[in-house]
Amino acid sequence: MRKKMVAGNWKMNMTPSQAVKLAKELKPKVDTNEVDVVFCVPAIDIVPVVNELKDSGIKVGAENMFYEEKGAYTGELSPEMLIDAGVTYVIIGHSERRQYFHETDEVINKKMRKAIEHKLLPILCCGESLEQREKGVTIEFIKKQIASAFKYIPPENVINCVIAYEPIWAIGTGRVATAEQAQEVCEAIRGSIRDIYGAVVAERIRILYGGSVNAANASQIFSMPDIDGGLVGGASLKPEFADIVNYNKK
Ligand code: PGA
Numbered sequence: 001m002r003k004k005m006v007a008g009n010w011k012m013n014m015t016p017s018q019a020v021k022l023a024k025e026l027k028p029k030v031d032t033n034e035v036d037v038v039f040c041v042p043a044i045d046i047v048p049v050v051n052e053l054k055d056s057g058i059k060v061g062a063e064n065m066f067y068e069e070k071g072a073y074t075g076e077l078s079p080e081m082l083i084d085a086g087v088t089y090v091i092i093g094h095s096e097r098r099q100y101f102h103e104t105d106e107v108i109n110k111k112m113r114k115a116i117e118h119k120l121l122p123i124l125c126c127g128e129s130l131e132q133r134e135k136g137v138t139i140e141f142i143k144k145q146i147a148s149a150f151k152y153i154p155p156e157n158v159i160n161c162v163i164a165y166e167p168i169w170a171i172g173t174g175r176v177a178t179a180e181q182a183q184e185v186c187e188a189i190r191g192s193i194r195d196i197y198g199a200v201v202a203e204r205i206r207i208l209y210g211g212s213v214n215a216a217n218a219s220q221i222f223s224m225p226d227i228d229g230g231l232v233g234g235a236s237l238k239p240e241f242a243d244i245v246n247y248n249k250k
Helices: 016-030 043-052 079-085 095-100 105-117 130-135 138-149 179-197 199-204 218-222 240-245
Strands: 004-009 035-041 059-062 089-092 121-126 162-165 206-210 229-232
Touching (some): 089 105, 130 138
Parallel strands (some): 206 229
């Protein structure tokens, strides 16, 4: 049985003082053994949020990372910096990074390999545009994204990775995929992992859905057989996040 995971993606929200306040408010409501909870926070919030959450089971994630060890890369953060700051997970290849910062599949693969080399756990994002969905090429496109992201990564390192299926048309739009649409793609993603790495790895890797997840739709989406939880943007900044984490306690 795969343990469910609910990860918040705070994006470019919350100053350090606001971040500490939010972490403090959410902590008692989301610190549970039943679900793995992760707050993926802006880089400048990592240290104070790690400090605020240190006596809890909640893990902190970064929203991005560079693929070089160190050196003349003004503005970037290395895996070693993230590890030393107390980060456990790192989001890689979010569609906003692909779109606004021109991250290619090749860059994303380099980031995946570097994160894994440093024992950071990647939350790899994939997802199709509305145009691709309408053309009927969703599954084919996502299989390509997966194959490319995991290139050169050996099976023993894949088990602890997390994949987030986030259809671009559902991110921040309030237009959520139906549970069946999300399941269909998450099942195909697990199939891709099975083709590359075999059944054992495919059964263990966690696949999340992301895109307008909220307290009202979480339990239906998370009950699908190949969906192991959610990557939550907008609703992760609100008290509602606690209801998403506790989706099965109603
Ligand atoms: P959303 O964002 O929940 O606000 O749609 C999800 C994400 O981008 O991870």
